[in-house]
Amino acid sequence: MQPVIINPEDPKRENAKKIIKLAFPVIVVNLLYTVESMFSLVLVSGISASAVASVGFSLSLLWFIYSLMALSYTGTSVLVAQRVGAGEDPSPILTTGLVISFLIALPLTFFGRDLVLFLMSLLGASERVVSLAGEYLEPIFWFITVGFMTNTFYGAFNGAGDTKTPMKVAILMNIVNISTAYCLIYGKLGLPALGVAGAGWGIVLSELLAFVIYLYLTAVKGKPFHLSFKTDRKVVTKFLRIGFPTAVERAITSLSFNIFVGFLAKFGDKVLAAHQIGLRVESISFMVGFGFMVASTVIAGQNFGAKNLKGLVYGTYFTAHLTAFIMGIGGLLLILFPKYLTLPFSRDPEVIKWAVYYLVIVGISQVPMAYAVIFSGALKGMGRTTVTMVLNIFSFWAFRIVPSYFLLKVFPTPLVPWIFMTVEMFLRALMFFFAFKREVRRQSPSFPPQLPEQSG
Numbered sequence: 225m226q227p228v229i230i231n232p233e234d235p236k237r238e239n240a241k242k243i244i245k246l247a248f249p250v251i252v253v254n255l256l257y258t259v260e261s262m263f264s265l266v267l268v269s270g271i272s273a274s275a276v277a278s279v280g281f282s283l284s285l286l287w288f289i290y291s292l293m294a295l296s297y298t299g300t301s302v303l304v305a306q307r308v309g310a311g312e313d314p315s316p317i318l319t320t321g322l323v324i325s326f327l328i329a330l331p332l333t334f335f336g337r338d339l340v341l342f343l344m345s346l347l348g349a350s351e352r353v354v355s356l357a358g359e360y361l362e363p364i365f366w367f368i369t370v371g372f373m374t375n376t377f378y379g380a381f382n383g384a385g386d387t388k389t390p391m392k393v394a395i396l397m398n399i400v401n402i403s404t405a406y407c408l409i410y411g412k413l414g415l416p417a418l419g420v421a422g423a424g425w426g427i428v429l430s431e432l433l434a435f436v437i438y439l440y441l442t443a444v445k446g447k448p449f450h451l452s453f454k455t456d457r458k459v460v461t462k463f464l465r466i467g468f469p470t471a472v473e474r475a476i477t478s479l480s481f482n483i484f485v486g487f488l489a490k491f492g493d494k495v496l497a498a499h500q501i502g503l504r505v506e507s508i509s510f511m512v513g514f515g516f517m518v519a520s521t522v523i524a525g526q527n528f529g530a531k532n533l534k535g536l537v538y539g540t541y542f543t544a545h546l547t548a549f550i551m552g553i554g555g556l557l558l559i560l561f562p563k564y565l566t567l568p569f570s571r572d573p574e575v576i577k578w579a580v581y582y583l584v585i586v587g588i589s590q591v592p593m594a595y596a597v598i599f600s601g602a603l604k605g606m607g608r609t610t611v612t613m614v615l616n617i618f619s620f621w622a623f624r625i626v627p628s629y630f631l632l633k634v635f636p637t638p639l640v641p642w643i644f645m646t647v648e649m650f651l652r653a654l655m656f657f658f659a660f661k662r663e664v665r666r667q668s669p670s671f672p673p674q675l676p677e678q679s680g
Contacts, residue, residue, distance in 0.1 A: 228246060228522060228523055228527075229309075229527060229532055230242065230527055230535035230536070230539035230542075231535055232534055232538040236542075239538070239539065242523075243516075243523065243543050243546065244546075245387075246385065246387050246519040246523070247516045247543075248515070249387035249388045249391035250387045250390075250514070250515035250518040251514075251515030252395075253387075253394040254512075254514050254515055255508060255511050256395065256397070257394070257511070259398060260398050260427075260430075263401075263402050264405065264426075265500065265504060265569055267405055267409050267423060268409065268419075268420050271420065273493055273494060273575065274350070274353055274356060274493055275356055275419075276497045276501075276569070276570070277349070277493045277496045278352075278353045278354070278356035279357070279360055279420060280497065281344055281353060281357060281485070281500065282344075282360050282361055284478075284485055284500070285344060285478075285482055286340070286364070288478035288482060289332060289340065289368075290375075291473075291477070291478045292328050292329070292332075292372075292471055292474075293328075293372055293375045294470040294471040294474045295325075295463065295464075295471035296324045296328065296375070296379070296463070296467060297375050297379040297467075298379070298470040298604060299320075299321060299324070299462070299464075300318060300320075300321035300376050300380050300383060300463075301380070301382050301522075301525075302466050302525050302605060303317045303462055303463070304317050304318065304383030305384070305385075305605060306526070306528060306529035307529065308385065308529065309528065309529025310529040314380070314383070314449055315451060315452045316454045316459050317380070317383075317459060318376070318442065319452075319454060320460060320463060321376040321380065321463070322373050322377075325372040325373050325375065326369055326373055329368045329369040329372035332365060333365060333366065336361075336368055337361045337362060337365040340357070343482065347482055347485060349489055350493060353496075356419075357420075360420040360421060362421065362424065363424040363427075364427055366428070367431065370428075371431045373435060374435045374438060377435070377439070378390050378438075381438075382521075383522060383525065384449060386447070386448040389448070393434050394434075396437070397431070397433060398430070400433055401426040401427055401430035403426075404425065404426045404429050405423045405427075406426075407422070408421070408422030408423075409422035439451075466609050469609040469612070469613040473612060473613035473617060476617050477616055477620055480620045480621060480624075480625055481620075483625060484624065484625060484628065485499065487628055487632060487641050491638050494572065494575050495578050497570065497575050498570075498574075498575045498576075498577075498578035498579040499578070499579075499638070501569040501570060501575065501579045502566075502582035502586070505565045505569075505579075505583060506558065506582075506586050509554030509558065510551075510590075510593065512551055513593055513597045513598075516546070516547040516550075516594075516597070516598060516601075517597040517598055517600065517601035519543060519601075520540055520543045520601035520602045521601040521604050523535075523536065523543065523605065524540060524601070524602040524604070524605025525604075525606070527539065528605060528606050528607070533668065536605075536606070536664075540598065540660065544594065544595050547597070548591050548595055550594075551590040552590060552591045552594070554590055555586075555591060558583045558584070559583070559584050559587035562579070562584050563576060563580050565583060581639060585646055586646060589649040589650070592652070592653035593653070595653040595657060596649065596656050599657055599659070599660040600612050600615075600616070602660055603663060606663060606667070608663055611663065612656075615652070615655050616652070619648055620648065623644065623651050623652070624641075624644050624645060624647075624648040
């Protein structure tokens with residue numbers, strides 16, 4: 225388990241290799257998740273537009289539920305990264321993360337589905353959409369504890385710098401999810417035709433497979449480190465200090481996002497379906513940014529643990545510029561070819577029209593989004609999750625929700641919230657840039673002026 229130490233004096237190519245080696249597998253994992261989400265929509269599109277809206281809306285609201293994972297995932301990823309950087313045993317971190325994730329998810333087994341359906345109704349979804357969503361969500365919440373613990377394993381592997389293994393696991397998950405979902409939705413190979421519920425069972429079966437693989441690798445193979453089931457009471461306090469603000473941030477941001485989606489649901493199922501399709505297409509670009517964000521968190525965490533502030537800063541800026549370049553290309557594709565990117569998901573002319581508007585508008589926001597996520601990831605790696613919580617919540621409400629709410633009263637069109645989405649992203653990027661610079665200045669007196677001897 226070799227920490228990823230960044231030395232600004234090393235050739236740029238060498239540092240780029242370290243960053244891309246971390247980021248690329250995470251990008252693949254998240255692109256696979258995006259493909260998985262897309263296939264869920266494509267597979268149910270043969271049922272109806274309401275089925276597409278129900279699965280898409282369910283996936284959006286599941287992010288609200290999954291925000292609770294951030295407590296165990298972020299705590300595990302950041303603390304494992306810092307311990308690896310400091311040369312300490314990370315096993316108690318993973319053990320604690322698994323216990324916390326199980327305890328958080330257990331109550332959701334019983335009331336999580338009803339909570340999501342209540343929120344969906346509250347946010348303006350039609351009765352038909354809510355009914356179909358209930359079928360889709362039922363198996364997912366039966367096995368929600370497995371999903372939470374699997375995500376904690378994923379955080380531990382990322383924090384340790386082993387992002388390649390989760391990529392391989394994600395490939396297997398996608399194969400299982402897509403194949404079983406298709407068979408169960410339409411009743412292929414002698415299996416029952418479950419409709420949208422089949423898409424939910426596809427997710428469950430893929431997560432069960434991933435959980436078994438991760439448990440085997442850590443407990444039996446000792447990869448990336450041996451899971452010894454040791455506990456440390458002091459670790460719980462650190463988990464709460466680092467993970468709790470991120471969980472709160474994601475919960476409020478996700479709920480805010482769904483309030484935002486509620487603005488669009490009032491324009492009907494076709495606009496809602498167009499928004500969900502647009503989100504899935506855009507997420508291909510966003511997941512590239514998310515992969516590099518994980519890399520920035522690992523680099524910041526490990527170099528923070530190794531007392532290497534110069535490498536932390538250099539690695540963060542290098543990652544930010546590289547991510548902006550790649551996501552900028554993605555944004556350009558969204559602007560130039562929106563119709564072709566929408567066609568695989570719908571043939572309804574009205575759905576396509578609104579999805580095209582969405583993709584052109586959000587294509588403009590890809591570069592500032594890159595800078596926002598990288599500086600946010602670096603702050604998390606340094607343990608400053610409260611800062612990211614405050615900035616993300618403030619930005620979302622001050623520059624997206626509130627302006628959209630008031631302007632929609634004057635201009636009742638879906639274009640209003642979509643335009644403010646892009647405006648808000650530019651402002652968020654600026655805030656995170658200045659917050660990162662401020663945190664670096666604050667930490668400077670605590671770090672030695674020279675790099676540690678280890679540069680690999």
